[in-house]
Amino acid sequence: MSEVLDAARRAKTAAAALAPLTRAKKDAALLAMADALVAEEQVILAANAEDVAAGRAAGMSEAMLDRLALNPARVRAMADGLRHVATLPDPVGEVVRGSSLPNGLEMRQVRVPLGVVGIVYEARPNVTADAAGLCVKSGNAVLLRGSASAYRSNTAIVDVLATAAVELPPNTVQLVPGTDRSSVEELMKARGLVDVLIPRGGAGLIQSVVTGSQVPVIETGVGNCTVYVDASADLEKAVAIIIDAKTTRPSVCNAAETLLVHAQVADTLLPLAVKALKDKGVTLHTDARASSYDATSVPVSDEDWAAEYLSLDLAVGVVDSLDEAVAHIRRWGSGHTEAIVTRDVDEARRFVKGLDSAAVMVNASTRFTDGGEFGFGAEIGISTQKLHARGPMGLSELTSTTYVVTGDGHVRG
Secondary structure, three states: OOHHHHHHHHHHHHHHHHOOOOHHHHHHHHHHHHHHHHHOHHHHHHHHHHHHHHHHHOOOOHHHHHHHOOOHHHHHHHHHHHHHHHHOOOOOOOEEEEEEOOOOOEEEEEEEEOOEEEEEEOOOOHHHHHHHHHHHHOOOEEEEEOOHHHHHHHHHHHHHHHHHOOOOOOOOEEEOOOOOHHHHHHHHOOEOOEOEEEEEOOHHHHHHHHHHOOOOEOOEOOOOEEEEEOOOOOHHHHHHHHHHHHHOOOOOOOOEEEEEEEHHHHHHHHHHHHHHHHHOOOEEEEOOOHHHHOOOOEEOOHHHHHOOOOOOEEEEEEEOOHHHHHHHHHHHOOOOEEEEEOOOHHHHHHHHHHOOOOEEEEOOOHHHOOOOOOOOOOOOOEEOOOOOOOEEOOOHHHEEEEEEEEOOOOOOO
16 A cells, blocks of 8 residues: 555544644644744754755756745745744634525635645645645645655655644644655645645656645646736836845745836836846846847847746846736736836726736835735735645635534425
8 A cells, every 4th residue: 555645544543633723722832833943943953954965966057046945044934934823823613604585594605725735845844834834724624745855855844744733633733755756746635635736846746746636736836927017107116116026035936037117217217126136146038129239148049038037137128018018918827926116097007907917016116915915814826727726825825714604404306
């Protein structure tokens, strides 16, 4: 019998015992898990150092090494995320809607856990703690399948979390056994044991799970995010937003990968933005009009417009109108996050209505598309699909609903 299916069966049993657990018990477990992460910080960092060293020796890119690496601040952030989740309202039992029907029946639609949530993700071991915390709070057992490159880190984190979570049923939080693709394939076949799979990572990982899974999937998306500077923009604010969106952490999905500038402000804005970007080490991939502002830029290609660089690279173009910017984003964007910098309220509204992205920022950095920044405590992923959940997925997105109908001997006849 497959070790992965064994883990899924244990999770199924845990989920049944976890679903009716009180908020007090779940919150106590989350706080204990947070304290344990801090107490065992050195164990976690030692395991992570081995993963990082192995990744560097294998030629892993700097962007992926940044995603993989932990430090004391990142471990404390993981713990703080769990503590914040503990302060959030429990979604389980929330009444979504209710009414008294004409026949006297009382109908309520109530949030309930999904059951067993499987998460397949690359690098970023902080996802291990975030996902575990959100699943626990929403009453779900979780099967965590991180990448082989982070296996030591994830093993250490899950051991710490599971040991500390004495208030929870055994096997509520588990690491999926195995480091090769066969363990992911087993997870994708565990229909009836796993209620939903959530892939987080690059386009290849996401598509392989979406197209190959027999288990229902919530599709997260790659982040080809765009900043558009409109003709009426405050240019000082525009430069600050561009620098934040591109350079604060280029290896994450909410970092900007494309900059579009209205032709009316290009002569003023681009010299300022190019200098600021070059000072941060950004390589610009420019169209014919933008190339005149940076002699060291490289010509932009179709692959560049579509790219999620995850590095200090930025595609840059000049457009003649907001409509042209919107058309460009609809053609090349991934539907994750776009931003407009403008002082024109009507143009901002047209930009928002013209797009089909999970999040749209007005005069703010794309980096704000994040469960923590949205007040969700953390996120299980950022969904770019249309069904069930869209954008940063927090606690409510990890629930389904049950209809509870109360009568007094009612029969339909």
